[in-house]
Amino acid sequence: NDWHTAIIPNWLKTIYAEDPFFQKTATVYTIHNLAYQGIFGWRILEIAGIDEYGFLYPEIAELANVVDLMARGILFADVITTVSERYAQEILTPEYGEKLDPILRDRKDRLFGILNGIDTEELNPATDPYLAANFDVSSLDRRVENKLDLQRKANMPPNPDVPLLGMISRLTDQKGFDLVGQVIDPLLRLFDVQFVLLGTGDPHYHAMFRRVAEEYPDKTGIFLTFNAELAQKIYGGSDMFLMPSRFEPCGLGQMIAMRYGSVPVVRETGGLADTVKDFDPRTGEGNGFTFKQYDPWAFFGAIIRAVETWKHRDVWRKLQIRGMTQDFSWDRSARKYIEVYFKALEFRAAETVGGSRP
Incomplete structure (x- = not known):
């Protein structure tokens, strides 16, 4: 989720790429807010155990001394999700893309928008203890x-x-x-x-x-x-x-x-x-x-x-x-996430067979 975990897909496709334990492991990377990307100096990769100093991925336009963790999550994940269908469309544009729209457009076949849900048992006007009068x-x-x-x-x-x-x-x-x-x-x-x-x-x-x-x-x-x-x-x-x-x-x-x-x-x-x-x-x-x-x-x-x-x-x-x-419950959203998890496994399996990188 967001930049905080974005290094994980990077690990799996680089330093753990030949590890048999992770050969079939797929990743689904969720973007909540594209504005917060996790921009750090190159030392963050050294801390993360990734030896890439001076190597640039042209897809994400990193500078020689700057690492964009969210961009790396987008680049290396098997599937990218965000929290609504409209936002998934919006972030493909320069207006909403926060300078990551080029790579998102490149990977739009891996991008899915799934609306968040709410807890309809907790958020229920018929039982809410904070209301003066319960109702339905x-x-x-x-x-x-x-x-x-x-x-x-x-x-x-x-x-x-x-x-x-x-x-x-x-x-x-x-x-x-x-x-x-x-x-x-x-x-x-x-x-x-x-x-x-x-x-x-x-x-x-x-x-x-x-x-x-x-x-x-x-x-x-x-x-x-x-x-x-x-x-x-x-x-x-x-x-x-x-x-x-x-x-x-x-x-x-x-x-x-x-x-x-x-x-x-x-x-x-x-x-x-x-x-x-x-x-x-x-x-x-x-x-x-x-x-x-x-x-x-x-x-x-x-x-x-x-x-x-x-x-x-x-x-x-x-x-x-x-x-x-x-129906704004999590039930509908959960079903869509299950579908996306299976898609991620399919993408991962195809890459493993073909030996391709993202």
């Missing part, structure tokens, strides 16, 4: 008790008739907080909405949200910390869940939110695009609200579409039920 699709009316509980927890006026927007996230540019910073004031100033945030991150975003909390005390609940109990209350009590990510390899928040009846508003990227389909009022299809361009007003427009749709409670309930009944 047959008792969705009880969910309003969680909304009122969350409003009180956030020191906002308890009111079931005001749309409540939630976010749980690291406060970083990757998660789209530069967009949030551009829309939060007009959103709170012009619309009758409430906003709850839970998360920590970059200091300038902490300062931004402290200012927002001071200016809109009755409309915001800002928690610059991490709190597992409050996170579950936000999932179970918010009407909408915001994830305007710049990129998102998989994303779990949108899946948990849907499981708990909170309708996601997301950017169409990575796993968000694979799990959230834009609501079409003409057909009634979709399970959330999406926007394509990384632009504050595209994000703003998606929020307003969600807020306006929320006013039609019968339509909104159908959206909630659609999200709550989707």
